[in-house]
Amino acid sequence: MSSSNSQALSERSFSEEVWRGMLATLPILIGILPFGLLLGAQAQQQGFSLFNLTLMTGLNFAGGSEFAAVALWASPPPLLTIVLVTLLVNSRHLLMGAALAPSLAHLPPRKALFALFLMCDESWAMSITDVARRRAAGLYPSFNTGFYAGVAGSLWFTWIFATGLGVIVGPVLGDITRWGFDMAFPAVFLVLLKGMWKGFRSGLPWLVSLICAGATYHYFPGAAYVPVGAASGIIAILLLNRKVS
Structure with missing residues (x-):
């Protein structure tokens, strides 16, 4: 600037x-x-x-x-x-x-x-x-x-x-x-x-969370899609950022 x-x-x-x-x-x-x-x-x-x-x-x-x-x-x-x-x-x-x-x-x-x-x-x-x-x-x-x-x-x-x-x-x-x-x-x-x-890789957890929450909302009643969406997104972040031994 x-x-x-x-x-x-x-x-x-x-x-x-x-x-x-x-x-x-x-x-x-x-x-x-x-x-x-x-x-x-x-x-x-x-x-x-x-x-x-x-x-x-x-x-x-x-x-x-x-x-x-x-x-x-x-x-x-x-x-x-x-x-x-x-x-x-x-x-x-x-x-x-x-x-x-x-x-x-x-x-x-x-x-x-x-x-x-x-x-x-x-x-x-x-x-x-x-x-x-x-x-x-x-x-x-x-x-x-x-x-x-x-x-x-x-x-x-x-x-x-x-x-x-x-x-x-x-x-x-x-x-x-x-x-x-x-x-x-x-x-x-x-x-x-x-x-x-910032690119597809950084947005992948969002996509995983969206798909998992949407599928849960479609097949299961109640608010189960909320924790499923949150948990799947967190798991995706951990898997994408884990250190390779």
Whole structure:
């Protein structure tokens, strides 16, 4: 990166960086709006109130586990199963947080923990990319709190708004999957995958996990596809990276 570009990056104020993060997130926000509407509509059909769902989405802030929890909801709800599936689906955040943590070392613990609380797949991917770009430009700290605040804050507020709106308009729209809204999550996922793509070998565990989870979902009832998909992906990573004796 040229010295003029590096100087421009270093001279931006916090508010300018927040605005930059918000603008960078706009394409993803458009994608997660229908995704949130779908979750809200499904939750309303399961008996969730507006308050209950916005509380869950605001505190948990992980769409995959929230879809799993809503799908498993019953009367009475199988709480232990829901908790275990949520922990399993969200376990990827342990690896994501570990990858981001070195870049947060300069922050006070309370700010670092708050940043990790707002971390989701999209904000993690965008912040990791921005960290790499700032490191290449020789800027320190590589983690830009303003940019991250703009990205993560926009995603968090939009997600809560979209899911809450889904609860309200769900009864009016009926089965919104007929509008194709259920394709929003795969579309956003594919965009993130493209941004992190480093070749077929690095993407092979994703493919193995997808095939195993899809086959399990097709042939076995319940949420068994979640642990099967996670375990098969981890096994694929271990096999691909094992040392040859």
